[in-house]
Amino acid sequence: NAGVTQTPKFRVLKTGQSMTLLCAQDMNHEYMYWYRQDPGMGLRLIHYSVGEGTTAKGEVPDGYNVSRLKKQNFLLGLESAAPSQTSVYFCASSYSDEGGQPQHFGDGTRLSIL
Amino acid sequence: KQEVTQIPAALSVPEGENLVLNCSFTDSAIYNLQWFRQDPGKGLTSLLLIQSSQREQTSGRLNASLDKSSGRSTLYIAASQPGDSATYLCAVHAGTASKLTFGTGTRLQVTL
Numbered sequence: 267n268a269g270v271t272q273t274p275k276f277r278v279l280k281t282g283q284s285m286t287l288l289c290a291q292d293m294n295h296e297y298m299y300w301y302r303q304d305p306g307m308g309l310r311l312i313h314y315s316v317g318e319g320t321t322a323k324g325e326v327p328d329g330y331n332v333s334r335l336k337k338q339n340f341l342l343g344l345e346s347a348a349p350s351q352t353s354v355y356f357c358a359s360s361y362s363d364e365g366g367q368p369q370h371f372g373d374g375t376r377l378s379i380l
Numbered sequence: 381k382q383e384v385t386q387i388p389a390a391l392s393v394p395e396g397e398n399l400v401l402n403c404s405f406t407d408s409a410i411y412n413l414q415w416f417r418q419d420p421g422k423g424l425t426s427l428l429l430i431q432s433s434q435r436e437q438t439s440g441r442l443n444a445s446l447d448k449s450s451g452r453s454t455l456y457i458a459a460s461q462p463g464d465s466a467t468y469l470c471a472v473h474a475g476t477a478s479k480l481t482f483g484t485g486t487r488l489q490v491t492l
Contacts, residue, residue: 308481308483308484311479311480325479358424368426371416371426373422374421374422
């Protein structure tokens with residue numbers, strides 16, 4: 267059972283570089299989410315998607331873009347990386363947004379911006 | 381704005397002890413509350429989810445309670461084991477679609 271798979275697991279970027287984080291889920295979930303986790307701040311929602319072809323902004327969307335071209339994949343892009351985007355990024359998915367549906371998380375991508 | 385607080389930030393207990401982790405939230409208009417476990421360098425594993433209409437949920441040695449009116453939840457771990465050592469996070473689902481608000485977690489260490 268793969269669940270939610272994130273690639274890459276680690277990455278170091280220079281300021282101004284761009285990159286894309288990939289999230290794939292094999293549970294046929296409609297909803298997918300991108301969070302960032304920073305020390306002392308808890309997880310914060312960046313963007314989310316309620317189905318194939320849809321995206322929406324979360325709590326901290328600035329500096330990030332997302333795409334959901336296929337139901338199983340949710341991509342997070344950094345167009346011009348900044349040191350403030352150094353963080354651990356988690357992808358999650360859920361069957362629906364209704365109460366009683368837990369979110370399932372990947373193992374994270376550790377991103378450092380120099 | 382919903383805020384979630386977890387106290388204590390860290391806890392160390394000897395093996396076999398029963399323990400309680402606390403979570404409080406400021407806005408009682410929630411859909412559900414979820415407890416997660418996070419191991420170092422890993423993602424979050426969902427432990428228990430309590431819907432707003434429920435008072436508690438149990439899974440094995442874990443019992444989570446919810447008191448919406450007071451904005452509190454507790455996670456009770458019975459007969460703790462070294463394998464329970466991890467960070468425990470609570471999150472509330474409220475407000476706009478799909479938004480989980482997380483606490484900063486309690487780091488638990490169970491010693492031999």
